[in-house]
Amino acid sequence: xxxxxxxRAGATxxxxxxxxxxxxxxxxxxxxxxxxxTLGRAQxxxxxxxxxxxxxxxxxxxxxxxxxxxGRSLYAEAQALLAPLPESPSAALxxxxxxxxxxxxxxxxxxxxxxxxxxxxxxxxxxxLFLVVLIAALQALLGLVQYGIGQGGGTPLAxxxxxxxxxxxxxxxxxxxxxxxxxxxxxSLALLFYALSRLRGSSGHAGSVKRKAVALGSRxxxxxxxxxxxxxxxVVGAVFTRSRTGIALTIVGILLTTVVFSRQxxxxxxxxxxxxxxxxxxxxxxxxxxxPVLDRFSVSDLDDxxxxxxxxxxxxxxxxxxxxxxxxxxxxxxxxxxxxxxLGWAFINRAHNDYLEWWFxxxxxxxLLVxxxxxxFGLQWRxxxxxxxxxxxxxxxxxCGIGVALLxxxxxxxYNLFTPANQVVFTVLLSVFLYPNELxxxxxxxxxxxxxxxxxxxxxxxxxxxxxxxxDQIENPFLSR
Numbered sequence: 187x188x189x190x191x192x193x194r195a196g197a198t199x200x201x202x203x204x205x206x207x208x209x210x211x212x213x214x215x216x217x218x219x220x221x222x223x224t225l226g227r228a229q230x231x232x233x234x235x236x237x238x239x240x241x242x243x244x245x246x247x248x249x250x251x252x253x254x255x256x257g258r259s260l261y262a263e264a265q266a267l268l269a270p271l272p273e274s275p276s277a278a279l280x281x282x283x284x285x286x287x288x289x290x291x292x293x294x295x296x297x298x299x300x301x302x303x304x305x306x307x308x309x310x311x312x313x314x315l316f317l318v319v320l321i322a323a324l325q326a327l328l329g330l331v332q333y334g335i336g337q338g339g340g341t342p343l344a345x346x347x348x349x350x351x352x353x354x355x356x357x358x359x360x361x362x363x364x365x366x367x368x369x370x371x372x373x374s375l376a377l378l379f380y381a382l383s384r385l386r387g388s389s390g391h392a393g394s395v396k397r398k399a400v401a402l403g404s405r406x407x408x409x410x411x412x413x414x415x416x417x418x419x420x421v422v423g424a425v426f427t428r429s430r431t432g433i434a435l436t437i438v439g440i441l442l443t444t445v446v447f448s449r450q451x452x453x454x455x456x457x458x459x460x461x462x463x464x465x466x467x468x469x470x471x472x473x474x475x476x477x478p479v480l481d482r483f484s485v486s487d488l489d490d491x492x493x494x495x496x497x498x499x500x501x502x503x504x505x506x507x508x509x510x511x512x513x514x515x516x517x518x519x520x521x522x523x524x525x526x527x528x529l530g531w532a533f534i535n536r537a538h539n540d541y542l543e544w545w546f547x548x549x550x551x552x553x554l555l556v557x558x559x560x561x562x563f564g565l566q567w568r569x570x571x572x573x574x575x576x577x578x579x580x581x582x583x584x585x586c587g588i589g590v591a592l593l594x595x596x597x598x599x600x601y602n603l604f605t606p607a608n609q610v611v612f613t614v615l616l617s618v619f620l621y622p623n624e625l626x627x628x629x630x631x632x633x634x635x636x637x638x639x640x641x642x643x644x645x646x647x648x649x650x651x652x653x654x655x656x657x658d659q660i661e662n663p664f665l666s667r
Contacts, residue, residue: 196606280513326423329353364432376585
């Protein structure tokens with residue numbers, strides 16, 4: 187989590203290699219005692235499919251069978267115009283076996299992180315998520331410094347090849363900094379709402395201004411102020427990435443998180459029911475204020491965006507090579523056959539839509555894998571919304587789910603999940619969210635300790651009333667004898 191974002195968000199060959207080696211070490215430690223892994227059968231099956239499916243494309247097949255696959259004749263004709271290759275009796279299912287092998291190795295990182303989270307205790311997961319938010323806040327702060335210095339004509343803090351006049355952090359792409367911010371913002375807001383839900387006033391005085399002021403001076407009040415400052419830093423950082431999708435999803439994240447958590451504020455909080463209205467009003471105000479930023483920071487109109495041409499041709503290529511696709515990691519090399527002439531000699535390395543690219547690479551199996559993950563995601567939401575507790579880890583689990591959903595929407599127009607740093611954050615959030623919440627709640631409830639330090643606003647102690655049973659139900663020891 188700490189190393190991968192440092193060097194160009196893990197996108198350099200050496201940084202990617204070190205990240206994969208760290209993930210391999212993590213897998214060895216985790217699998218050394220597999221009984222510690224908390225993993226349901228459905229999640230284990232999908233994880234196994236994710237690991238095995240790309241490797242199947244490397245299995246040797248008879249050369250004639252591989253060439254007869256849909257869409258392969260086009261590449262065979264192109265190869266015939268070039269220097270002839272030595273004949274081989276076998277060929278792989280993947281159009282570019284070396285790219286498929288690299289894709290298989292890249293899966294070590296997310297699989298290792300996903301399983302690594304599953305051996306942590308709830309307290310350790312909370313600490314890990316605190317680290318995620320801290321790293322995102324530092325990235326946002328670096329992006330603000332880059333934007334401020336960049337207005338003077340370039341900044342020495344900018345990553346080579348990154349967007350100019352935009353906050354990028356240690357990323358080469360401003361959209362990917364926006365991606366990590368939009369993932370972690372719901373977690374920061376979840377911590378804020380949890381702190382607000384812990385603000386308590388004495389009975390009968392919850393509406394007094396004095397009680398509310400004293401409540402803000404308590405430990406939960408200090409936590410609320412800290413988390414609100416971090417959330418504000420993340421929001422400002424997202425704005426100055428100048429990513430249209432990032433800013434739009436930041437607005438969605440603020441509204442969605444507030445709607446989910448606002449009812450918790452008014453239950454036992456010192457803010458009372460007015461806290462719900464205040465939270466919704468603030469979220470709406472921030473969202474309305476951010477809306478004009480989309481136009482002001484728009485670099486180019488959507489009509490001039492080449493993404494739509496790439497989407498259209500990616501669909502054509504995916505349909506041509508159904509049902510098996512071109513093979514894992516093949517898109518940057520195989521898409522040239524379908525590249526529109528309007529894009530000239532430009533090298534299109536990504537489809538700017540992960541779902542389309544997975545369909546292009548893996549065919550029907552890629553679509554099936556995405557649908558399975560979506561089903562697991564939806565079922566987990568239903569369980570959480572019906573059995574969520576008031577523990578902090580439950581708040582964080584919901585925040586992780588919202589962050590995962592926001593990045594899932596972002597991938598409709600980008601490729602965050604091909605950046606190792608964002609891949610790690612996304613995997614951590616997904617693993618925490620898919621953790622069996624009934625086990626999480628039971629573990630949290632069993633390990634909860636009694637507070638020894640009183641709050642600045644003490645709770646009134648109810649008078650104890652001893653229940654006296656009716657006279658005819660009182661056991662007489664003499665009669666029973």
